[in-house]
Amino acid sequence: MSNYQTPLRDINFTLFELLDYAGHCSLIGQPALDSELANAFLTEAARFSETVLAPLGPLGDRAGCQLIDGKVITPPGFKEAYQQYCDAGWPTLSRSGLYGGQGLPQSLGIVLSEILGTPNWAWGMYVGLSQGAMHTIETHGSQRQKQQYLPSLISGRWTGTMCLTESQAGSDLGLLKTKAEICADGSYKITGTKIFISSGDHDLAENIVHIVLARLPDAPQGTKGISLFVVPKILVNDSGELLERNKIHCSAIEHKMGIHGNATCVLNFDGAIGWLLGDVNKGLNQMFTFMNLARIGSGLQGLAHGELGYQIARRYARERLQARSANGPKHPDKAADPIIVHPDVRRMLLTQKVLVEGIRMLCYFATLKMDLSQHSVELPGRDNATDLLGILTPIVKAFSTEVGFESANLAVQCLGGHGYIREWGLEQNLRDCRIATLYEGTTGIQALDLLGRKIIGSGGKTLVMLATEIADFCIDCANSEQLAQHVTQLATLNQEWQQLGLDIAAKAQENPDEIGAAAVDYLMYSGYLVLAYLWLRAEKVARMQLVLAAEDANFYKAKLASADFYFARILPRTAGLVQAIKSGADNLMNLPDDSF
Template sequence: MQIYTAPLRDMRFVLNELHTDDGFGDIPALADFTPDLTEAVLSEAAKLCQDVLLPLNRSGDEEGCTLENGVVRTPKGFIEAYKAFTEGGWNALVLPPEWGGQGAPEAVGKLVEEMICATNVSFSLYPGLTNGAIAALTVYANDTLKQEYLPKMVSGEWSGTMCLTEPHCGTDLGLLRTRAEPGEDGSYKLSGAKIFISAGEHDLTTNIVHLVLARLPDAPKGVKGISLFLVPKYLPDADGNPSVRNGARCTAIEHKMGLKASATCQMLFEDAKGWLVGEPHRGLEAMFTMMNAERVGVGIQGLGIGEAAYQSAVWYAKDRLQGRSLSGTKHPDKPADPIIVHPDVRRMLLTMRAWNEGCRGVSAWVARALDAEKHGAEPEQRQRASDFVALMTPVVKAMFTDLGLESASLAVQCYGGHGFIRESGVEQYMRDARIAMLYEGTNGIQALDLVGRKLPAEMGRYLRSFFHPVSDFIDANLEDPAIGKMVAGLKRAFEALQGATAIIAERGMKDPEEGGAAATDYLRLMGLVAMAYCFAKATKLASRELMSGTGEAAFYKAKIDTARFFYEKLLPQSASLYLAIKAGKGSVMDFAEEAF
């Protein structure tokens, strides 16, 4: 059974309590978003997600999308849900006010995204891709394109996509073949085929704005010859309304293992009229503005699914009667005890809970940096925030989605055989979670980005944005009687991360394959240390609140107990990850290819 109640108390904790000392707050441009206002926003978002989106999650999965005469129909209820979503302004929550957005902090927006993804991740892709397209257009489009397209995209009247992948090229965009021929009026004619295009065709909006990567006739080979174009489904008339159908159409929708209510399209562009976005041959730079924003959003998908899977598993573990407690009967009035009394079930539930709370703590930290990067009053603050976002984006995308799938799998395990049956609802979480590890750059690519680009960038400057606050916290709290033992565990994990960083830096300069072989383990290690830091800070705050007797004792005690489980049962993975990194590439790369 799909169970979800927005974890608003924990959201308020990571938003208002956990990171107040990170140097990313006190931003004048966001001063209007007071705790009272953000509380109202989160509460209303919870109602929409629980009452409107959650009931459509399983029915949308069962029905899926259909393609009829070139038009994709979304499942029953999606049109009405999208209308309620846009009329409530949820699509425009964090978008620029100059184009009709509300300009809310990303720290608030990411929590709302988590609720949306927890209740209906398929639905989340329709506005999510639009927001990514808006991000690219806001930075790179000329004023004419901005004026014509951004207001309708921000309002949700029109939606957006990004069209990168082709049948023969995915990660290696240097192989891209779609062509763009210049016209006499300053526009271009695009021809080519794209695949895996989320929300490429649907019935939720009156127009769809495609951002398409293509090559100009004089383009150099490889990724340095790619340009970005805006290609609408319908060409706007003189009044800005959809008019003539453009040469962009959906030829098929993919039959996927999950996200069945999200239209994943094969798109054909046949002399489709479009306009250049940004400079010629620099389209990948513009598209990465969109992709980087989407990568954090994809990480939030993993967290949302993980939370929904956890809550569903808790409900079942309390309801399902099976066997008796190993230490003696706990419910003698019942024919058997609920399975939550069993140690292994508790291990699974606490693992899910710890991963979710750890991810939420890290995501709140990164979201605050996103706000500081965009709105910070001082150049130093903006630079440090930008460094931190660049470093942590691959960690958020890859680790959160890895853990989202792990939590979904544990939920199925908690349900036992019933979890393998569609009627339980939790098997959908596994199917929906799997794609997040693949799109917007596979998690292996994220790990390569971390070790190959982010670690050496600016002589290691990005790392300092993370290492310095962790190191300072350890030094300041190692002797604290309330959390000293926990901080000692953080210190050991942090030293493993520092050691692994040195190994990769030294070996990688001589042999890039050494960094490649260590990349996935290194990303997980960095994510574990980031979570450990957040849990240690949370424990310090919770201990102080409990000692003061200010109330909410149950919440703060559970926070400390979750942190304890993380430190005792999950953080020890850092030691094995360090040993795997230290072992080097030999066992990976020496294996004979013909022996596979």
């Protein structure tokens, strides 16, 4: 019952008005990509999403995937939708023109992922993981491997996965046991079991290309002894033609809380033939090419579930009649007023609105840095973007999924008991959303990456870079009376953010647990701060458009009201996070383990 409508107006605002996408494309050698061309892609994607994928969302949840005679069968309609997706050329959008792609920016592919994934995330995962596999092979594969795999992956004839997790290892990949033994012909036999493999087996495409972490017999212990391999479900020759089935089989599908339409598989590699991808014992570093793209994708999942929940809650609040406004009837001709007149309902709706639109800005902001890190026509621009992307990625992944889940949960609350039953789709949306804070590294792991590796590990370099960008924008806005209050608020917190990082680093020299104790609170602070920066930029754009008498003035007025709400009601959450950070590690670590 979602009746999902793609938020094309807000997508267009974020890309072309807030982030100057046309100018950005010139910086990466894509001067011909203007708003008209981009919107042509996105409008057609929206039609496909709303008419084909959205109706399959609840059907996929109820039917789930089935494992029959060792083969995974996806829910009814999924295979047909996938064929339509391929026929339309969507898999080729942001991939290399050397192997059949259209060569458009990866950022445009990320926007496409939001549009296709929001009404049916389970289906969207099949195509999203394929993009990660292509990106990894493009980056680290040999010329032979690119010619073997990329044309069929890019066309959509084949799909891809990432195979990391093992039951005894979890997030500690240094403990993985899957082994790789070299053969006389230079190939490797891969033996081991991987769990939680999203899209690990299915009936959508004729082949699946697995990107697998494994360990050579003489490899060093821990993460320094991991190598990366490309292991196809069905073996292929040098021309990419299919041969016999490889020794890989799905032994189980996980019975899980949500995303039932996506097959989360246990895969057994029983001496499966694979080929080294990249360098020996450099597999974990190379897999980050895939993982970091997947982390941006996870952030999009927070956005998707927040957006879908908000749309349902907004429509319900406009239609549901219950009680009267405290200021007197707003609709005296009706039995009661719509619940949207009540302050607490508006609090929940506005919270969803500013978080959803905010994390859309955040995700797109990060993906533009991704484009620049790979394709900036100026080398210093690549280096700068790479550093900024490094600090933004854990924020996108963890903060977006945390507040995306909050938004999906608030949507259920807006509907009361109706939100808890299946009819409105919000209970599925909430179940589907829950995984987003877990996979590709939990919130805690992302927080340690942000604070421990990206900030303290760089000597504060990346923190200063992002904080300087924010500070420079505040200086640019300093003469605006209309923006003054929000500029002061942001500038003050920006300075506090940097000082908090320095203080934690200093305390960690005496007690390393201080980093872990502060990490999640610091990451959430970072997310709220970066969103404030982006909301201030949005406010500036909206005010300029209103001065210019833009036709859709109500859209820009809504941006101003949303920015006011964010700075007044959401950004002050940082004060509580500061208190928690400053309280230190002792209140976490003093209780003996056996007292829990």
